[in-house]
Amino acid sequence: MHYFLLSRILHTIPVLLGVSLLAFFVLRLAPGDPVLMMLPADATQSEIESLRETLGIDRPIVIQYLSWLQEVAGGNLGQSLFTNRPVIDEILTRFPNTLILAAASLVLAIVLGMPLGIIAAVRHGTSVDSGSMVLSVIGWSMPNFWLGLILIVVFSVWLGWLPTGGMYDMMAMERSFWDLLRHLILPAITLATAHMAYIARFTRSSLLEVLRQDYVRTARAKGLSEWLVIMRHALRNSLIPIISVLSVTLGHLLSGAVIVEAVFSWPGLGSLMVQSISNRDFPMVQGAMLFAATVFILSNLIADILYAFVDPRIKYR
Amino acid sequence: MAQISSLQAMDSPASGGDNPRRGWKALRRLAKRRLALTAIVVMAAIIALALAAPLLPIADPDQIASPDRLLGLGHERYLLGSDELGRDVLSRIIWGARVSLLAGFGAAILSMAIGVTVGLLAGFLGRWVDSLLMRSTDVVLAFPSILLAIGVIAALGSGLTNAMIAVAIAGFPLYARVARGSVLSVRELDFVEAARSIGASQLGIMTRHILPNILAPLIVAFSLDVGLKIVLTSSLSFLGLGAQPPTADWGSMIASGRNYVRNAVHLIMVPGFAIFVVVLCLNIIGDQLRDALDPRLKNT
Numbered sequence: 001m002h003y004f005l006l007s008r009i010l011h012t013i014p015v016l017l018g019v020s021l022l023a024f025f026v027l028r029l030a031p032g033d034p035v036l037m038m039l040p041a042d043a044t045q046s047e048i049e050s051l052r053e054t055l056g057i058d059r060p061i062v063i064q065y066l067s068w069l070q071e072v073a074g075g076n077l078g079q080s081l082f083t084n085r086p087v088i089d090e091i092l093t094r095f096p097n098t099l100i101l102a103a104a105s106l107v108l109a110i111v112l113g114m115p116l117g118i119i120a121a122v123r124h125g126t127s128v129d130s131g132s133m134v135l136s137v138i139g140w141s142m143p144n145f146w147l148g149l150i151l152i153v154v155f156s157v158w159l160g161w162l163p164t165g166g167m168y169d170m171m172a173m174e175r176s177f178w179d180l181l182r183h184l185i186l187p188a189i190t191l192a193t194a195h196m197a198y199i200a201r202f203t204r205s206s207l208l209e210v211l212r213q214d215y216v217r218t219a220r221a222k223g224l225s226e227w228l229v230i231m232r233h234a235l236r237n238s239l240i241p242i243i244s245v246l247s248v249t250l251g252h253l254l255s256g257a258v259i260v261e262a263v264f265s266w267p268g269l270g271s272l273m274v275q276s277i278s279n280r281d282f283p284m285v286q287g288a289m290l291f292a293a294t295v296f297i298l299s300n301l302i303a304d305i306l307y308a309f310v311d312p313r314i315k316y317r
Numbered sequence: 318m319a320q321i322s323s324l325q326a327m328d329s330p331a332s333g334g335d336n337p338r339r340g341w342k343a344l345r346r347l348a349k350r351r352l353a354l355t356a357i358v359v360m361a362a363i364i365a366l367a368l369a370a371p372l373l374p375i376a377d378p379d380q381i382a383s384p385d386r387l388l389g390l391g392h393e394r395y396l397l398g399s400d401e402l403g404r405d406v407l408s409r410i411i412w413g414a415r416v417s418l419l420a421g422f423g424a425a426i427l428s429m430a431i432g433v434t435v436g437l438l439a440g441f442l443g444r445w446v447d448s449l450l451m452r453s454t455d456v457v458l459a460f461p462s463i464l465l466a467i468g469v470i471a472a473l474g475s476g477l478t479n480a481m482i483a484v485a486i487a488g489f490p491l492y493a494r495v496a497r498g499s500v501l502s503v504r505e506l507d508f509v510e511a512a513r514s515i516g517a518s519q520l521g522i523m524t525r526h527i528l529p530n531i532l533a534p535l536i537v538a539f540s541l542d543v544g545l546k547i548v549l550t551s552s553l554s555f556l557g558l559g560a561q562p563p564t565a566d567w568g569s570m571i572a573s574g575r576n577y578v579r580n581a582v583h584l585i586m587v588p589g590f591a592i593f594v595v596v597l598c599l600n601i602i603g604d605q606l607r608d609a610l611d612p613r614l615k616n617t
Binding site: 014015018019021022023026027028137138140141142143144145146149150152153157251252254255256258259262263270273274276277278282285286288289292293296297 | 452455457459461463464465467468470471472475544548551552557568571579582589593597
């Protein structure tokens with residue numbers, strides 16, 4: 001087990017280095033002088049020179065990358081060109097908001113998706129099965145920005161039950177959990193829908209696979225009720241692969257959050273990135289990309305380790 | 318999002334196509350499925366409408382008519398209503414189909430071209446080429462796709478072509494993995510050995526012998542992926558990073574319509590429904606095609 005843990009952690013290092021390379025070089029893809037691209041068209045010569053010096057653009061590219069990497073390793077992602085605050089501070093202010101949204105969506109997707117998948121598998125081949133699978137196809141075919149707007153129209157504009165966007169009521173004297181919850185409901189449902197469909201589908205296929213195993217047949221043969229066979233024998237084992245799915249889902253939630261945050265004006269990492277592009281704030285875009293990818297890699301790492309704990313066969317593969 | 322499960326299930330040599338005729342048989346099987354057939358017919362009708370847009374008796378999609386602003390559905394001159402500038406929504410939807418479908422299909426084709434090249438080289442040449450290419454692929458996979466696409470757009474600038482390139486770059490690893498897995502299952506077969514023994518070049522073996530035999534899983538991957546690409550490119554247009562005004566594109570139509578949800582909800586409903594129907598049809602076709610090509614993957 002220790003060997004598995006160590007090798008899995010060591011495998012993460014080259015991927016992290018690769019991610020840093022990509023995050024560094026992707027913004028150098030642009031044709032022309034990167035400094036001119038970052039500054040407004042009417043920037044003065046002294047502003048251009050000052051930014052050139054700050055970024056160290058005149059040095060060889062490898063040296064630029066290595067010194068940037070050294071700074072990044074020390075937690076310094078540079079300075080925002082728009083707010084002049086350290087990029088890492090901006091990211092750490094916004095990331096918890098994205099995490100709240102992603103976590104709420106993940107919980108919703110699991111709570112609704114897994115029972116749907118279980119029901120579909122247990123009633124395999126019936127109209128309940130086809131009905132729940134039709135629902136899941138509809139769920140994942142729906143663009144989340146459109147679904148978000150529909151929810152806003154129905155629940156905020158027509159019914160007036162929930163706010164149209166933001167994280168807290170701007171007019172409220174103090175921030176309350178109830179207020180946060182009211183603002184969270186619509187974006188969380190929007191973000192969760194496609195993932196719920198995915199989890200439902202995965203749970204169904206995983207459970208169907210397990211229901212065909214010999215030990216399930218044995219459990220049935222010894223006279224256990226169908227409920228016990230499913231809950232005690234089949235479901236427990238079918239849940240193992242779902243752990244890996246959940247880690248992938250977390251990455252996709254971070255990705256989907258970009259759009260949902262834009263629809264609901266949710267002040268998270270995704271909306272920060274979109275704003276940074278229109279502000280031409282490249283250190284911020286770069287920092288947010290690097291940060292999101294690192295979170296994604298680490299969540300995969302944790303999922304793999306969890307997986308190995310839950311399923312002892314993994315470490316021998 | 319939608320296609321993750323299906324594409325991941327394909328990411329194995331087991332789905333490698335070892336018989337080119339299987340593709341035709343699968344297509345025949347596909348045509349016999351009612352759901353798949355319905356989806357194909359709807360998709361074909363949408364593509365035909367998009368292609369025929371210049372020939373149809375519809376208004377100019379960019380023609381502004383201020384007195385006719387924000388008319389609702391079913392108006393005598395505007396079947397699907399008009400937008401905030403008095404432009405005909407029906408006309409913009411049909412012309413927008415050209416842009417949205419082109420962006421989605423273009424991004425998927427580009428993604429497949431990059432991915433197949435990487436997967437072919439990695440699977441066929443093996444050793445350090447394989448390690449280098451597949452580790453690079455892992456790095457791209459480590460980025461949530463839309464974040465990487467936004468990063469690329471930050472470098473290249475906004476616009477539909479750049480959005481297509483960005484989405485294609487973010488999505489190529491799935492094709493690379495499917496192609497590599499299939500190449501590994503095909504490269505040791507007798508016909509490859511035979512081609513090698515008669516002196517065929519490595520490039521010749523890859524393009525003439527291996528590529529045609531790994532097409533089946535790639536076609537399925539493509540059919541499952543193109544819907545996702547349409548959603549991604551539309552999402553970028555919605556964020557203002559893809560198609561730019563006044564180009565009629567479904568994503569940007571929703572973006573401009575969101576300011577009028579209180580009195581003209583059709584401005585978001587109509588283009589959103591168009592994206593939904595197209596993606597639904599493509600997902601159904603992809604799913605059914607996968608089942609028809611490889612029944613072992615059914616229920617995944």
